Amino acid sequence: GAGVSQSPRYKVAKRGQDVALRCDPISGHVSLFWYQQALGQGPEFLTYFQNEAQLDKSGLPSDRFFAERPEGSVSTLKIQRTQQEDSAVYLCASSLLWGTVNEQYFGPGTRLTVT
Amino acid sequence: AQSVTQLGSHVSVSEGALVLLRCNYSSSVPPYLFWYVQYPNQGLQLLLKYTTGATLVKGINGFEAEFKKSETSFHLTKPSAHMSDAAEYFCAVSDSGANSKLTFGKGITLSVRP
Numbered sequence: 334g335a336g337v338s339q340s341p342r343y344k345v346a347k348r349g350q351d352v353a354l355r356c357d358p359i360s361g362h363v364s365l366f367w368y369q370q371a372l373g374q375g376p377e378f379l380t381y382f383q384n385e386a387q388l389d390k391s392g393l394p395s396d397r398f399f400a401e402r403p404e405g406s407v408s409t410l411k412i413q414r415t416q417q418e419d420s421a422v423y424l425c426a427s428s429l430l431w432g433t434v435n436e437q438y439f440g441p442g443t444r445l446t447v448t
Numbered sequence: 449a450q451s452v453t454q455l456g457s458h459v460s461v462s463e464g465a466l467v468l469l470r471c472n473y474s475s476s477v478p479p480y481l482f483w484y485v486q487y488p489n490q491g492l493q494l495l496l497k498y499t500t501g502a503t504l505v506k507g508i509n510g511f512e513a514e515f516k517k518s519e520t521s522f523h524l525t526k527p528s529a530h531m532s533d534a535a536e537y538f539c540a541v542s543d544s545g546a547n548s549k550l551t552f553g554k555g556i557t558l559s560v561r562p
Contacts, residue, residue, distance in 0.1 A: 336491075337491065364548070366549060366550075368550075368552075373457075373554070374554055374555070375452075375538050375540075375552030375553050375554050375555050376492070376538070376550070376552050377552070378549040378550065378551070381549055389549065392549075424491065424492070426491075426492075428548070435548065436494050436497070437494075437548070437550065438491075439484075439491035439492040439493070440491050441489065441490055441491045442491060
């Protein structure tokens with residue numbers, strides 16, 4: 334079966350532009366996570382959905398970052414008025430159920446470069 | 449708050465040699481611990497995890513790790529390195545709650561010399 338897919342794989346944006354990053358989780362997976370991975374660093378948690386409910390958005394770095402999962406499947410991470418410090422790889426992960434014992438399956442990421 | 453420390457950013461071993469990648473964690477609650485591997489331009493893949501029970505856990509590709517509470521460590525080992533093991537390795541910690549977000553270390557790049 335298909336894994337987690339993300340699009341686009343690469344995105345170049347000029348500073349100040351808005352971007353939208355898409356995540357298609359594994360079909361039937363309840364939980365969905367977004368992480369940000371800066372160059373040379375480990376991934377850092379951004380936000381978490383259980384079905385369509387956003388249960389934790391404590392990792393979103395500013396109010397320019399917004400995520401949604403309106404029908405409990407596909408999710409979109411939107412960044413408004415991009416800044417250079419937003420340049421990173423954005424990873425999406427899904428898991429079948431909630432709770433840590435359930436493995437998170439990661440997508441390949443979207444590499445965002447803000448110029 | 450939880451945190452993970454992976455000392456050093458790069459480890460180089462010869463093919464056939466022991467692989468040892470170190471991970472120390474900090475957690476105020478009993479932790480769940482994970483090792484992930486990341487190949488270039490690919491997503492992270494789970495190697496192994498510790499939740500409860502046996503402290504020595506075995507994972508894919510011949511890797512294993514031992515949870516040592518007294519040392520707050522979860523080091524990853526493999527008896528004999530293969531060229532295909534060259535990748536970046538991340539240790540991660542989570543609590544046992546319903547919100548299972550992961551806190552990752554900085555990662556270690558493993559190189560394998562022929």
